[in-house]
Amino acid sequence: MDDLKAKYLGQIAGAADEAALEDIRLAAVGKKGEVALKMRELGRMTPEERQTVGPALNALKDEINSAIAAKKAALGDAALDERLRSEWLDVTLPTRATRQGTIHPVSQVTEEVTAIFAELGFSVAEGPRIDTDWYNFDALNIPGHHPARAEMDTFYMARAEGDDRPPHVLRTHTSPVQIRTMEAEGAPLRIICPGGVYRADYDQTHTPMFHQIEGLAIDRDIHLGHLKWTLETFLKAFFERDDIVLRLRPSYFPFTEPSVEVDVGYSNEGGRRVVGGHGDAEGHAWMELLGSGMVNPRVIAAAGLDPNEWQGFAFGCGIDRLAMLKYGMNDLRAFFDGDARWLSHYGFSPFDQPTLSGGVGARA
Numbered sequence: 001m002d003d004l005k006a007k008y009l010g011q012i013a014g015a016a017d018e019a020a021l022e023d024i025r026l027a028a029v030g031k032k033g034e035v036a037l038k039m040r041e042l043g044r045m046t047p048e049e050r051q052t053v054g055p056a057l058n059a060l061k062d063e064i065n066s067a068i069a070a071k072k073a074a075l076g077d078a079a080l081d082e083r084l085r086s087e088w089l090d091v092t093l094p095t096r097a098t099r100q101g102t103i104h105p106v107s108q109v110t111e112e113v114t115a116i117f118a119e120l121g122f123s124v125a126e127g128p129r130i131d132t133d134w135y136n137f138d139a140l141n142i143p144g145h146h147p148a149r150a151e152m153d154t155f156y157m158a159r160a161e162g163d164d165r166p167p168h169v170l171r172t173h174t175s176p177v178q179i180r181t182m183e184a185e186g187a188p189l190r191i192i193c194p195g196g197v198y199r200a201d202y203d204q205t206h207t208p209m210f211h212q213i214e215g216l217a218i219d220r221d222i223h224l225g226h227l228k229w230t231l232e233t234f235l236k237a238f239f240e241r242d243d244i245v246l247r248l249r250p251s252y253f254p255f256t257e258p259s260v261e262v263d264v265g266y267s268n269e270g271g272r273r274v275v276g277g278h279g280d281a282e283g284h285a286w287m288e289l290l291g292s293g294m295v296n297p298r299v300i301a302a303a304g305l306d307p308n309e310w311q312g313f314a315f316g317c318g319i320d321r322l323a324m325l326k327y328g329m330n331d332l333r334a335f336f337d338g339d340a341r342w343l344s345h346y347g348f349s350p351f352d353q354p355t356l357s358g359g360v361g362a363r364a
């Protein structure tokens, strides 16, 4: 028995890994192992012999099992030590250079405008870019003979052969979102709707796809004064200057009554238009910036609200145009060419989030 013990404890101490330990375990205390074979011999012994040999065999079995468990734990510790020695990371090494993308000026300005209007209590609404001619035209009181509806200006989607329902259109402005949101949410309402719009135009300041932001405030007592204050407050925050002067000019839009075109004073500095100052002042002029007005009662009715109870203001403004003015870009076509050189020059850092407190303008 002492020989058995010496043999197996020796083997266990020398085992190189867990697989070797398992082999030793099977040979020693497994079902067909040497200790089990010895147990079987107990039957042939005298009762006296059995009384001493039996407990001794059990003790031997326990001793071998616990030696194996201890060795297993030791092997595990050694393996961990080895990994800790060989696998390490020098966190002080400089990182590999990666190319960092930039935020497109349209996205940047959309975020800036959204941040300002959010502060004024407006939420963001969206609508489809492919819309019905009801939402894009009729509900907005744009009659069938209006020039905007002519084939030359509007992109119409083709219907299947034999389907003579009116075709869908690529929305020509963000105004249909006014109708959709009034229908879905009722009143009172304060929303802005940024998004892409489409018109058949192409030159330095027009592309077939461009971006607008629509504003709509509906309540029981909204008047033109609210519109003027809201636009002034917005433009001061957006251009980050207090000397923004607006000129409201009577105009005509089918979806507003009265309608006002809003001009802003600017000066020419080094060939660049800089917004600010009174348009009639020395070295200054007026520039048309956006369309607006009091929502036409017909539009409110078309959206399912009672125009005797609800009224409000609306405006629509080009996002790309705001971006060009604020950040000094002069060719709109380059916005949508997808030239990575243009983007890395005019794009904005993704870490520079516009906030009112930090200044909505991106740091150059």
Ligand code: DAH
Pocket: 172, 173, 174, 175, 214, 215, 253, 255, 256, 290, 291, 292, 293, 314, 315, 316, 317
């Ligand atoms: N939808 C007009 C356009 O695309 C812009 C506009 C003008 C929107 C007046 C309005 C508004 O909401 O009140 O030219």
